[in-house]
Amino acid sequence: MSQTDLEIVVDDPTAPEDDSPSLVSSGTIEIFVCLLLLALAATLGYDNWRTGASWDSTGPEPGYFPFYLSVILGGGSLYGLIAALVAHRAAPETFVTRAQARRVMAVFVPTLLFCLATQYLGLYVASFLLIAAFMRLVGRIALWKSLLTAVVFTAIMFVTFDIAFDVIMPKGPLEAAFGY
Amino acid sequence: MEAFGLLLHGFAVLLTWKTLVLMMVGLVLGIFVGVLPGLGGPNGVAILLPLTFTMDPTSAIVMLSCIYWGALFGGAITSILFNIPGEAWSVATTFDGYPMAQQGRAAEALTAAFTSSFIGSLVAVLLITFLAPMISSFALKFGPPEFFAVYLLTFCSFVGLGREAKHKTIISMSLGLLLAGIGMDTVSGNLRMTFGSSELLRGINFLVAVIGLFGISEILLTMEERLALRGHAASISLRVVLSVWKDLPRYWVTLLRSSFIGCWLGITPGGAIAASFMGYNLAKRFAKDPESFGKGRIEGVFAPETAAHASGTAALLPMLALGIPGSGTAAILLGGLMVWGLNPGPLLFIEHKDFVWGLIASMYLGNVVGLVLVLTTVPIFASILRVPFAAVAPMIVVSCAIGAYAIQNAMFDIWLMLGFGVVGYVFKKIGIPLAPFTLALVLGNRAEDAFRLSMIGAGGDLKVFWSNGLVGSITTLAIVLLFWPVIDGLLARVGLTQGSRPTPR
Numbered sequence: 001m002s003q004t005d006l007e008i009v010v011d012d013p014t015a016p017e018d019d020s021p022s023l024v025s026s027g028t029i030e031i032f033v034c035l036l037l038l039a040l041a042a043t044l045g046y047d048n049w050r051t052g053a054s055w056d057s058t059g060p061e062p063g064y065f066p067f068y069l070s071v072i073l074g075g076g077s078l079y080g081l082i083a084a085l086v087a088h089r090a091a092p093e094t095f096v097t098r099a100q101a102r103r104v105m106a107v108f109v110p111t112l113l114f115c116l117a118t119q120y121l122g123l124y125v126a127s128f129l130l131i132a133a134f135m136r137l138v139g140r141i142a143l144w145k146s147l148l149t150a151v152v153f154t155a156i157m158f159v160t161f162d163i164a165f166d167v168i169m170p171k172g173p174l175e176a177a178f179g180y
Numbered sequence: 181m182e183a184f185g186l187l188l189h190g191f192a193v194l195l196t197w198k199t200l201v202l203m204m205v206g207l208v209l210g211i212f213v214g215v216l217p218g219l220g221g222p223n224g225v226a227i228l229l230p231l232t233f234t235m236d237p238t239s240a241i242v243m244l245s246c247i248y249w250g251a252l253f254g255g256a257i258t259s260i261l262f263n264i265p266g267e268a269w270s271v272a273t274t275f276d277g278y279p280m281a282q283q284g285r286a287a288e289a290l291t292a293a294f295t296s297s298f299i300g301s302l303v304a305v306l307l308i309t310f311l312a313p314m315i316s317s318f319a320l321k322f323g324p325p326e327f328f329a330v331y332l333l334t335f336c337s338f339v340g341l342g343r344e345a346k347h348k349t350i351i352s353m354s355l356g357l358l359l360a361g362i363g364m365d366t367v368s369g370n371l372r373m374t375f376g377s378s379e380l381l382r383g384i385n386f387l388v389a390v391i392g393l394f395g396i397s398e399i400l401l402t403m404e405e406r407l408a409l410r411g412h413a414a415s416i417s418l419r420v421v422l423s424v425w426k427d428l429p430r431y432w433v434t435l436l437r438s439s440f441i442g443c444w445l446g447i448t449p450g451g452a453i454a455a456s457f458m459g460y461n462l463a464k465r466f467a468k469d470p471e472s473f474g475k476g477r478i479e480g481v482f483a484p485e486t487a488a489h490a491s492g493t494a495a496l497l498p499m500l501a502l503g504i505p506g507s508g509t510a511a512i513l514l515g516g517l518m519v520w521g522l523n524p525g526p527l528l529f530i531e532h533k534d535f536v537w538g539l540i541a542s543m544y545l546g547n548v549v550g551l552v553l554v555l556t557t558v559p560i561f562a563s564i565l566r567v568p569f570a571a572v573a574p575m576i577v578v579s580c581a582i583g584a585y586a587i588q589n590a591m592f593d594i595w596l597m598l599g600f601g602v603v604g605y606v607f608k609k610i611g612i613p614l615a616p617f618t619l620a621l622v623l624g625n626r627a628e629d630a631f632r633l634s635m636i637g638a639g640g641d642l643k644v645f646w647s648n649g650l651v652g653s654i655t656t657l658a659i660v661l662l663f664w665p666v667i668d669g670l671l672a673r674v675g676l677t678q679g680s681r682p683t684p685r
Binding site for chain 2: 052062072103106123130134140141149161167
């Protein structure tokens with residue numbers, strides 16, 4: 001047998017606790033989503049009705065399909081809203097616990113900042129900042145490892161896309177200083 | 181045997197150093213993506229799609245489809261060694277695969293998984309080789325009404341046969357169809373739902389939505405869970421491989437049954453997840469000693485893996501022959517086709533012979549190469565899991581952003597991707613299925629065009645959808661499928677069928 005007894009063990013020191021209190025229930029989110037969809041359906045429905053949603057001699061006008069789709073979407077979300085309201089009275093199911101929400105935010109907020117940074121600093125600088133900061137601050141990985149990984153990964157991306165495959169990414173002041 | 185000659189031609193297209201290297205790169209990236217938590221087949225293909233933008237279509241599809249095969253192989257590794265299904269369709273593989281690893285038979289289980297994956301795909305590829313050209317040449321006679329009927333059938337079968345709550349499937353699908361309609365209307369040239377925004381003029385790109393829905397949202401979901409893991413390391417020796425292969429003929433019934441289930445569910449929108457469970461359950465039911473399943477029985481690995489791979493591969497059949505994807509990943513490949521400037525549909529077999537047969541040949545070759553590759557490199561890939569997720573997560577985010585931006589060189593698309601990431605996260609958590617949304621977004625415009633062209637042709641008369649036997653029966657079937665739960669309920673009441681039993685997920 002080639003089977004070795006060596007085991008792979010990876011720990012997760014910042015894992016969310018299992019007994020963390022629920023932040024919000026699934027029912028509440030469902031109600032919220034259905035209301036949003038209902039509003040979206042109304043907005044799109046109105047816009048399409050303005051475009052023209054009737055049936056002329058050659059078939060449907062441009063707004064016909066989207067108008068009735070808005071109606072279907074509205075109907076579906078209305079049904080979902082009522083179903084969620086009825087089910088809400090029963091035992092609430094957890095949508096996300098407080099500890100989970102903290103972890104999700106720990107990814108979402110950096111991602112949001114990354115998008116913002118891409119707009120002003122260009123994608124490569126933003127990518128370096130995201131990887132280095134995320135590894136150091138969220139993953140608590142040694143600073144030199146974080147910086148090295150960020151530099152190497154960003155450089156590979158730059159060479160692969162901008163140089164080898166000619167897929168041009170948004171650039172910022174730093175790239176401009178180097179003449180790209 | 182015209183197909184055979186064309187297939188040989190496909191191999192000739194394929195056998196250049198460049199394509200073979202791309203194939204290896206694709207397979208390695210795919211296995212990588214399959215092993216990593218929080219990334220799967222569709223996400224991997226969507227994120228890596230921009231790499232192929234400047235390639236010629238044949239190289240591009242070879243690489244992308246190899247990423248897909250690789251991801252299918254990769255899912256099995258984590259299921260067996262770590263009891264963590266890398267993919268939803270590998271859940272059934274953990275039932276017997278992990279117990280085998282615990283008993284020190286990890287190498288055997290992995291060999292069984294990879295071999296059966298290979299067999300499953302092979303059966304499905306054979307099916308594609310002989311059936312796809314026939315279906316596409318038949319579909320060449322289709323006019324707009326027939327095409328609309330087929331699209332309608334696809335949409336209706338999702339609603340009628342899907343396992344999720346019906347209203348959630350309907351919400352997901354109508355939202356997808358609506359978003360597909362944003363921008364310039366292709367028939368009349370009118371602007372729709374743009375609200376004066378110049379960014380919305382282009383419409384919402386399908387691939388941007390997919391990268392957000394599957395890539396970004398998956399990272400958010402993965403972070404919620406405890407990422408600690410503990411598993412077995414294994415390497416596979418030639419002796420184990422040969423001993424598993426020697427026993428293979430004993431399990432031919434299981435393998436064949438699972439292949440058929442997989443092919444069937446792959447072509448219809450049942451999907452690989454349903455196929456793997458069905459394969460497992462049927463193997464258990466027909467076994468002489470069902471209670472030995474779940475305790476490390478090799479058949480419990482053969483059955484779900486064969487079915488999952490057969491289904492994943494067969495999902496490409498309707499995409500190639502009709503331009504209708506049978507799975508989420510197939511939908512993304514279809515999106516890729518459009519980016520490379522090809523028009524999916526039956527004409528593909530005539531106008532782009534090199535492309536189609538190159539792809540089919542790559543399915544054969546990619547699976548053989550993939551099998552050898554995974555059998556020899558399992559220890560390396562298993563150790564990928566040692567890389568902390570805190571390093572992997574930001575890299576995936578960056579790759580997603582590159583992918584989203586590259587499609588149309590628009591910063592707006594990066595924001596759109598982020599928005600879809602949040603939507604995907606919330607939808608997955610409250611049980612709104614994403615597959616109908618994806619399908620609707622990619623097919624929406626084509627379905628509407630087909631409908632309106634048929635209306636223009638028929639002077640606005642809906643009877644055109646019942647104007648001949650073919651289109652009439654497809655349309656009728658679509659409507660029957662849409663109301664299938666109601667019809668099934670009625671039939672059950674009069675005692676004709678047993679009604680739908682809840683199937684394990």
